[in-house]
Amino acid sequence: MSYKKKLPVGVDSFSKLIRQNFYYIDKTDLLMNLLNNWAEVNLFTRPRRFGKSLNMSMMQTFFEIGCDKTLFDGLKISEEKELCQEYMGQFPVISVSLKGVEGQNFQEALAAMKWIIGQEALRFRFLLDSSRLSAEDKEIYRQLIEVGKGESGLFIMSNDTLGASLKILSDLLCRHYGKGVILLIDEYDVPLDKAFQYGYYDQMVSLLRIVFGNVLKTNSSLYFAVLTGCLRISKESIFTGLNNLKTLTITNAQFDEYFGFTDKEVREMLSYYELEEHYETMKEWYDGYRFGKTDVYCPWDAINFCDDLRADDEAYPQNYWSNTSGNAIVHRLLNKADSVTKNEIENLIAGNEIIKEIHQELTYSELDQSVENLWSVLFTTGYLTQRGRVDGRKYRLAIPNREIRELFITQIREWFRQTSRNDTGTLETFCQAFPQKNAAKIEELLNEYLWHTISIRDISGREKKENFYHGILQGLLRYKENWLIKSNAESGEGYSDILIEIPESRTGIIIEIKYAEGAAFDLSCHKAVEQIREKHYDAILLEDGMENIIKYGIAFYKKRCKVLLV
Known part of the structure; x- marks a missing residue:
């Protein structure tokens, strides 16, 4: 294969990406559209790993005085x-990412x-x-950059100075250059997320209100x-x-194509790396997001999968x-x-849609007040x-693609396991019904369990529908910690x-699972046990010294099952 550019896995520096010859999907049209349609404060909300940081780096590189054109x-x-x-290279630029503002308490975050x-x-x-700044101006600037002696890099600016820090910096740069400042703040909401998790939410809200209010309001x-x-x-x-403030969310048509990869861009990337035959797999797993009126792939997924395929x-x-x-x-x-x-x-997991009222302006403190609020957050994130x-x-x-569907199923399996441990007697x-050859009891309890917990009525698009039930059953059986349980062995x-x-007891148990299309339970159970016989699945158990071999065929359909003992 001829030389190809490197794929930018985890690279969010625009200058590094271009200088070191990484593959770049050109999103610089964002600059033209921003300059033709900007407000004084522009807020873009997008899920993580959709190119926000790279676009912010691209803006800084373009606007900043002294840039490499x-x-x-x-x-x-x-x-x-x-x-x-x-506009290119004509502005002082302040660029900060608040991604790292976190801590187990407010002082650490501060x-x-x-x-x-x-x-x-x-x-x-x-x-x-x-020469354009006074001695007093320079003293104020020193308060921003002073570090504590013997504390290796800990900035000791006062809390009052922190609250005014971005406003101070913008004023000083404006006076020095004689022109307005472009301010870029990436991941502005991460400090609130971390504060909500660790219990100092109100304090962080107060801090950000001061910082943002000073620099963004009448500046x-x-x-x-x-x-x-x-x-x-x-x-x-x-x-x-x-x-x-102009807010541009994932429902806005304006700027919809600049965060995420379009289908055309993904096809071109696969063609460049001579991987066109993997297009359908890429689309099934990582396409399906809709921002405004544009369908997009998750860039993080597309780049990583392409890199693995290479x-x-x-x-x-x-x-x-x-x-x-x-x-x-x-x-x-x-x-x-x-x-x-x-x-x-x-x-949703079955591939269907649900209708929900979406509130994109929720506060973190409102998340747990109603399960309905969580649908809005699942959508925006x-x-x-x-x-x-x-x-x-x-x-x-809807669930956008197979990757997220698999995530929901995985999380539900874990939820099943946690729920099942709350009822250890049942x-x-x-579990004991399996070595006791009590197929009726297994069927009764498993049906009861499926009925009262989340089950999947249909798993459209999955290669093997029984995989979900396999996960449920395996999770339940792992309650017996002294049993050796092998999956797909x-x-x-x-x-x-x-x-x-x-x-x-030197007992070996074989369980073969089938999905009963159209509720054909008897036929599916018999197919399962016949497969056990034809494939000689008891071989490894006999080799391991198991003397009593018990065989089960179990068929599932929606929230029901049937168990056949051989």
Whole structure:
């Protein structure tokens, strides 16, 4: 294969990406559209890993005084000659990411914010020699960059100075250069998320209200500002009195194609790396998001899968996006799920849509007040997408792709396991019914369990519908910690679904699972046990010294099952 550009896995620095010859999907049209349609304060809300940080880096590289203009050679924005002449390299730029503002208490988070803003302030040390600044101005600047002696890099600016820090910096830069400042704040809502998790939410709201209020409200030194985040935080009062804010969420058509990869862009990337035959797999797993009126792929997924395919043409798709987070919001939804919510989750996993009223301006403190609020957060953070507006704030919501469907199923399996352990008596009876050859009891308790918990009525698009039930059953049986349980183990002439060895009684159990299409339980059970016989699944159990072999064929359909003992 001829030389190909590197794929930018985890690279969110625009200059590094271009200089080091990484593959870049050109989003510089964003600059033209922003300059033709900007408000004084522009807020973009998008899910994580959809290119927010890279776009912010691209903006900084374009606007900042002293920028390397050759970085944009050959890109779309370079065709706008007049615009480039007027704006490229013409502005002082303050750029901060609040992604690292976290801590287990408010003091730790406060120190993190001082560090981030202090480090940005240090980029402008030339202000200490500026002929346009007074001695008093320079003293104020020193308060931004002063570090504690013997404390290795801990900025010791006062809390009052922190609250005014971005306003101070913008004023000083404006006076030095004689022109307004462009302010870029990436991941503006991360400090609120962390504060909510660790219990100092109100304190963080107060701090951000002061910082943002000072720099964004009636600031004559500001040319314009761009903020990015996952959630639209308007009721928080962190933007109190701010009437110059333009919010661009995932439901807005404007700027909809600049965060995420379009189908055309993904096809071109696969073609460039000679991987066109993997297009359908890429689409099934990572497409399906709708921002405004544009369908997009998750860039993090598309780049990672393409990178894996370059190394191994038979690489299997992974949950790249969902594995970059703890997915606490899905846990939160499941913990609050009532029977109605469980049915809605079933419909979503089955590939259907549900209609919900979406509130994109929720506060973190409102999340747990109602399960209905959690649907809005699942939507804005990328776990669900919209298939069209119904009326007003009501949208048809769906799971975007196979990766997120697998995530929901995985989380539900874990929920099953946690729920089952709360009823140890019934679970002990259920497990003991297997070596006792009590198929009727297994069937009774498993049907009862399926009926009262989340089950999947249909799993459209899945290669093997029985995989979900396999996970449920395996999770329940693992209650018996002294049993050796093997899943999809090679035995005889194939791979059995579940094998169990009970050492103390030398009993081996074989379980083969089938999905009973059209509720054909008897036929499916008989197919299962016939497969056990034909494939000699008992071979490994006999080799391991199991003397009593028990065989079960279990057929599932929606919330029902049938158990056949051989």
